[in-house]
Amino acid sequence: MKILVVTGLLASDAVLKAVGDLADVLVLPTPVAALITPQKLLTGWRNSDFFKNQYDAVLVSGFSKFNFSKAEAEIKCPIYLGPKHAVDLKQVLKSFDFQTFSKTVPACELIQNQKKAQSLELLKEYAQNEAGTFQIGNVPVGGNARMKILAEIVSAESLSFNEIRSQINYLISxxxxxxxxxxxxxxxxxxxxxIVSDVKSYCPIPVSIDSGSFSQIRAGIESGVDLVLSVDSQILAEFELSSDVFPDSVLNRISFVVIPDLFSNSNESHLESLEKNLSAARQFGSKNLIADPILSPPGRDLFLSLKDYYDFHQRQPDVPILFGAGNVTELFDADSVGMNALLAEIADECGASILFTPNAGDKGKGSVSELKTASEMMLLAKIRNSSPKDLGIDLLILKEKRKRPDFNLNLISKSGAFEMLHLPDDEIENKQPETNQNDSSFETAESDSVSGSAHESEFVRPLLLSGALNPNFTAGTKWGWKSDPSGNFLIGVLPVFDLIPYLIQSSGLNENSAEIQKLKSVQTPGKRVIAAVHQKMILVGIDSAFMMESVLNEGLISELSHAGYLGRELQKAEIAVFLGRSYSQDDKF
Incomplete structure (x- = not known):
């Protein structure tokens, strides 16, 4: 496949480097590639050495807003949007498939979306054919099944039914x-x-009870739990004494997590104790057993406990294993994202079938989602026989795989680029009328503006250092706070499951209303949204620009300084939403 990549002067070096010998590169004398019009493309192509070549496709900037249909007719090949940034060109060209590329969506976004869609479809197909060692409820565990995520609601007895249901909704999401x-x-x-009875009547996925008390475990079993955490020799002895209470039908339905005796006076190792307890559990009739060698917290023989996991899996490979990732993330003051990714990989190598984490502690929030994504990444890597890299899904939150280019000061020229960058698409078309194909005067003018001609020397912009960069800076009274006659805003961030009951009560909505259903479909971390409360209405959204536009459309603001303040606060809230961070109005981010 023969491809022509079209770019402008400013990006030409980066584009040539990224493309290499994968395609031909046509550099036009327009500074910014996104502003190359169809007529400029045709004029440049006619005057180039590529005029005689036949191409299968032409790629223009992913930022381009122009319609290239007329140029396609003359060049006799389709013109697609390439990536937004030169750094992504190599990846695009290596995976180029003109049947899936677009004239409206940048290639970099298409590739990422396509990879993600393919990965999700692969995971869906795999889930339909999972063969677990057994099932907990309707969830297969062990065997070739993906590592499942068990999320704990801590101290359930201290929560109301509504609070528990809200947590269940959040954890499932x-x-x-x-x-x-x-x-x-x-x-x-x-x-x-x-509590167990209420949760079982409400929760669509399997439910377990986590307790060290036999009486609590028995109450949970009688109320219908699917899984019991955790039984050691002491709890097993209680089961033995109460064997007449639990018929075989109950023991066959419920799964048990078996742990070693952690505080025994015997000289048994943890593994020896675990295997002894597993044997005892089998004797009293339980068939669906899961082993938990117990993951030690950091600084407390963590490595040795990992070795126990690995050694147990080598000795009893058919027994599903529970891996308590929360034992590490909850007791380590470090961001959980990378730790959960690595813990999931280690757990996978140790044969783990279930990744366990509590939904407790502010720094651990998000661990359920992180472990779920990590478990899917490990499965995809296994299917593809690769490292968990370039899978279409990832756990990159703050770091980037490919850095976007820094600001190029050459953009601030008299070429017209500066004035056009923020114009609407239709105004861009009107701003740059198509040049007659025989008139190449635009090339000279634009080329001069970038090469440092006399045009630039005649134009000087003053430099003004602001705030902390200027020791003589004094804040003006216009920016000082004053009440807006149109009213002020209270801004916050909260989960949709906390917002919905309030809206139903205060706004006359019901569970089936379009607004409530739309809120339930939110896909942000923790399903959180921004709420901007005005005396006239409540604005809810996840995009600060659209929220600000709604404020202006509804006439909820009249002070220029208030608009600047509100835009800044909404942007901070948006960043907090998408990073899963906290937000407090007027506080530093």
Whole structure:
């Protein structure tokens, strides 16, 4: 396939370097590639050495807004949007498929979207054919099944039914495959039974009980839990004494996580104790057993505990393993994203079937989603026999695979680029009328403006250092706070599941209203949105620019300084939403 890449003067070096010998490159005398009009493309092509060549496709800047249909007719090949940045050209050209590329969507976005769609489809197909060792509810675990995510609601007895339901909705939206209810030692059996019964009636995925008390475990079993965390020799002895209470039908339905005796006075190793307890659990009739060698916290023999996981899997490869990733992330003051990714990889090598994490602690929020994505990445890597890289899904939150170019000061020239960058598309068309194909005067004028001609020397922009960069800077009274006659705003960030009950109560909406359904479809981390509350209305969104436009359209603002302030606060809130960070109005981000 023969491809021609078209670019402007400013990006020419970067484009030539990125393309190499993968395609031909036509450099036109327009500074900014995005502003190359169809007529400029045709004029440059006619005057170039590429005029006699036949191409399968032409790529223009991914930022271009022009219609190239007339140019396509003359060049006799389709013209597609390439990537937005030169750094992505190599990847685009190596994977180029003209049947899937677009004249309206940049190639870099298409490739990423296509990779993600392919990965999600592959995961969906795999899930339909998973063969687990057994099932917890309707969720296969062990065997060749993807590592499942078990998310714990801590101290469930301290929460109301509505709070528990809200957490369940949140955890499922984050990717939890199963919900674990953790109970404090002093929670009474009636409370445990009531909570488990309510959750089982509401929750569409398997439910487990996490307790060290046999009476609580029994109450959970009687109320329908699918999984029990965790049983050691002491709990097993209680089961033995109460064997008549649990018929075989119950024991066959429920799965048990078996752990070693952590505080035994014997000289048994953790693995020896774990295998002994597994054997005892089998004897009293349980068939669906999961082993948890116990992951030690950082600074407390973490490596040795990982070795226990690996050694156990080598000794009993058919027994599913629970891996308590939260034991590390909760006790390590470091961002959880990278840790959860690496822990999932280690767990996968150790044969883990379930990744366990609590939904507790502010710094650990997001771990469910992170572990779910990491488990999917490990499965995709295994299917493709590759490292968890370039899969279409990733856990890159703040860091980038390919850095975008820094600001190029050459853009600030008298070429017209500066004035046109912020014009609407239709005005760009009107601003640059197509030049007659025999008139190449635009080439000389634009070329001069970039090469440092006399035009630039006649134009000088003053430099003004602002704020901390200028020791003599004094804030003016126009920016000082004053009340806006149109009213002021309270701005915050919150999960949609906390916002929806308030809206139903205060705005007359119901669960089936279009607005509520739209809110439920939000895909931000933690399903959080921005709420800007004005005395006349509540604005909810995830895009600060659109929210600001709504404010202006509704006439909710009249002070210029207030508009600047509001735009800044909404932008801070948007960044907080998409990074999963907290936000407080008027506070530093």
């Amino acid at each position: 984050e990717g939890a495959d199963m919900i674990d209810l953790g109970f404090s030692p002093d929670a009474d059996e009636q409370t445990v039974s009531s």
